[in-house]
Amino acid sequence: MFGRLLGSSEKLLDVFFPKYCLGCGREGDYLCPRCRPSLPFQEPPFCPACGKSLDHHPDCDSLSPELRQLSSVFRFEGVIKKAVHQLKYNNLRDIAPTLGGFMADFLKTNDFVGDALVPVPLHKSRLRERGYNQSQLLAISIHKLTGLPVFLEALRKLKATPPQADSGSVEERRLAVVGAFGCYNNFMGRRVILIDDVATSGATLSACAKALASAGAQEVRALTLAREI
Template sequence: MFTSLLSPLVHLFYPHCCEVCGTDLPQTEELLCLRCMQALPATNFHRHANNPVALIFNGRALVQQATAAYYYSQSSGLQQLIHQFKYRQRPDIANWLGKQMGYMLKESTWLSTIDCIVPVPLFPRKEKLRGYNQATLLANGIAHVTQLPVQPKALSRQQFTSTQTKKGRTGRWQNVADAFQANDTSICNRHLLLVDDVITTGATTEACCNALLQAGAQVSVCCLAFSYS
């Protein structure tokens, strides 16, 4: 009873606001108001085998399934959320978005074939500077919903690579072609779900997939957002 009386006072001095529009949130809503939540541009790619993300890997890497939860859109507030967890020390946002990815994946017909989740790694120095790997946080959110294990050390980034943002398709591929290495022999003959935040040309994801495939694994891909640019 004391807790129920205290809750409105805590809410008064520490308001619980939507991370996108700033609207005051009721206690039943976690990070986004209902309107901003509904505005997130879901792709529904997990329901369709030949979706635009899956087509990226045709002839490039033997990927079993591929999906992205949302379209990368500024107007929906998704870009703002991604910026918050990548550059503003908001790991809670990444974990929450990972849970939304998990709920979507549970609607797919192929999640039951996955053995474990592998996040795309950061270079150790970059991860130390940021304090966490955002792909691992997304993977942990997915794991919370799906109950699949996460293997954050199955893959490592051997080379520091400059940002992909301003590079063209060829430049992106050359930047990461030999940057990743599979470390865990237990992944052989297992079906892995590779997780990352944003996929554009697929160069980084392809390099990760090839490293895991060379280690004898099967690979599917799930990214938070798909960017056409």
């Protein structure tokens, strides 16, 4: 009964607040079938560790040993960059299932091993400002499509840090997040998949992986929607 009511509500929302493709403006979905083939998918070959295209791969030694793998579905450019900005800064939470769907497909088609989803947290001040955590929304969408359990509050951000995109060198980004995250779940023996929207240097994901490893995680991999090249 609840499912039918929810479906009816979603249909009503589509009538009064229709979705328009961010690529071409066509009504129907935020990323329409006609535009999807031209999206900036990360093309193989990838670095098996940091996930960057080998054509743009300088060095991945900056990733922590606790982070076994970092992969991204898209390059952070074009329509995907626009979609992320809409999700994070324009309150377009309704786009999360579409974006999370791409991430779920990536997990299924690339044999991405894991048995727990953990979103990268926001500091409480940033969460108050934005009103939601976009990485949580992506993780929930992936959970619904894959059935993998999701632990929304497993990680906490203990101190505010500047956005990674605004930081300087890789070393400065790494130092900015030292001790910034804590884990409040027991992940003994778990293979955790970290979920985030965009990877820059990988410093944030590495710091999260350290916190998860300290909570007993057997291995930690990270999947982001997009990657800055």
